Amino acid sequence: MALIVQKYGGTSVGSVERIEAVAEKIIKFREQGDDIVVVVSAMSGETNRLTALAQEIMESPTPREMDVLLSTGEQVTIALLCMALEKRGYGARSFTGGQVRILTDESHTKARIKEIDGSRIHAQLEQGNIVVVAGFQGVDELGNITTLGRGGSDTTGVALAAALDADECQIYTDVKGVYTTDPRVVPEARLLSSITFEEMLELASLGAKVLQIRSVEFAGKYKVPLRVLSTFEEGPGTLISLEEDSEMEDPAIAGIAFERDEAKLTVAGVPDVPGMAYKVIGPVSDAGIEVDVIVQNAAEDGTNDITFTVKRAECGRAYKILQDAAVSLGAKEVVQDKKVCKVSLVGVGMRSHAGIASKMFKALAEENINIQIITTSEIKISVVIEEKYLELAVRALHSAFNLGDPESAAESN
Ligand code: ADP
Numbered sequence: 001m002a003l004i005v006q007k008y009g010g011t012s013v014g015s016v017e018r019i020e021a022v023a024e025k026i027i028k029f030r031e032q033g034d035d036i037v038v039v040v041s042a043m044s045g046e047t048n049r050l051t052a053l054a055q056e057i058m059e060s061p062t063p064r065e066m067d068v069l070l071s072t073g074e075q076v077t078i079a080l081l082c083m084a085l086e087k088r089g090y091g092a093r094s095f096t097g098g099q100v101r102i103l104t105d106e107s108h109t110k111a112r113i114k115e116i117d118g119s120r121i122h123a124q125l126e127q128g129n130i131v132v133v134a135g136f137q138g139v140d141e142l143g144n145i146t147t148l149g150r151g152g153s154d155t156t157g158v159a160l161a162a163a164l165d166a167d168e169c170q171i172y173t174d175v176k177g178v179y180t181t182d183p184r185v186v187p188e189a190r191l192l193s194s195i196t197f198e199e200m201l202e203l204a205s206l207g208a209k210v211l212q213i214r215s216v217e218f219a220g221k222y223k224v225p226l227r228v229l230s231t232f233e234e235g236p237g238t239l240i241s242l243e244e245d246s247e248m249e250d251p252a253i254a255g256i257a258f259e260r261d262e263a264k265l266t267v268a269g270v271p272d273v274p275g276m277a278y279k280v281i282g283p284v285s286d287a288g289i290e291v292d293v294i295v296q297n298a299a300e301d302g303t304n305d306i307t308f309t310v311k312r313a314e315c316g317r318a319y320k321i322l323q324d325a326a327v328s329l330g331a332k333e334v335v336q337d338k339k340v341c342k343v344s345l346v347g348v349g350m351r352s353h354a355g356i357a358s359k360m361f362k363a364l365a366e367e368n369i370n371i372q373i374i375t376t377s378e379i380k381i382s383v384v385i386e387e388k389y390l391e392l393a394v395r396a397l398h399s400a401f402n403l404g405d406p407e408s409a410a411e412s413n
């Protein structure tokens, strides 16, 4: 008898009918004799709806109260799913993150899991029950409710699988698995039967929201066999493979990820003396704003321009901080551009294939897309471009690198 952790995302539990269908699916697995622990998200749109309610009251509610609010979405779905299972004659027991005791740090809205107590879950499984756990939430040492960041139910799923020493963690979603890129942007995207852990980690960190990055980190750290599959269609999905398979073909590019909501800030005319990059970036990151791609260019008058990107939602705050910093540094001006995005190619094959970057730049040039910033690492190349070219760039690169499946266009629900 195996222990399987299954996570169902928002679309999969988006209505009462879908919750009933998920119950039927779980029962099929149960009937095969396996122990099942289920993690569910809130119904699709619910977390956004709750966020909008909060914002009707104030622009920046305290993170603690946001967590109390947002965690209610998942509490609804655990109860409804247990009812649907019980209606069908199966014993089921729901648990909030706090009831399991998914212990996190105190960073509200982006908490990290520190420890999971598996004892209540094991006790329920021993009694033959199906266990249903609320994704995305935990509690800190003082019992305050915390949440794990958007998409955090994936992380609950993988972390529970690690803590319970499950045989597999299955992430059920609204597409058939991990594709070469988001199939909603490129319908010809190809479903990958497997992808290396390293590539999945890059894709997730560069914007492919099919898995939250922390969930991939957990899978790697605790060696959790992880698979992404469709809730709605049968199929093997995509295995996140922990070992690089030497038999596996080694294409240069595994996939393309993109991030839409980026913004670019430039501090122009920064004196060319030591310590300036620190004085520009330091106050921004001290304010808890994540700084992404950074470049420094020398201007003709001997000063430097320092440019970097942040999440668009944080641009206004970063801009204010930089304006203050610019005055004290004697820099010329601060310029913000809220209409940029980032497109990235990812592949472990880049280590052994030459010419990837030039091929990428050629494909973008052919579409007349201006590249504003370029950044590379061993297995990825990212470019920052104007946001309106995002779809065009992703499609052009997907076809330039022949990533598509010519036989069958990807279907999504
Ligand atoms: P869930 O609610 O099930 O967690 P998400 O919306 O968080 O689902 O993630 C699934 C979505 O991720 C898909 O519907 C798809 O649009 C998007 N996505 C982005 N990149 C990829 C990719 N490379 N492969 C598959 N899906 C992707």
Ligand code: ASP
Binding pocket: 009, 010, 041, 042, 047, 048, 073, 135, 136, 149, 150, 151, 152, 153, 154
């Ligand atoms: N409900 C949360 C969100 O929408 C967590 C999740 O779905 O994974 O981000």
Ligand code: MG
Binding pocket: 009, 151, 154, 209, 210, 211, 212
């Ligand atoms: Mg998700």
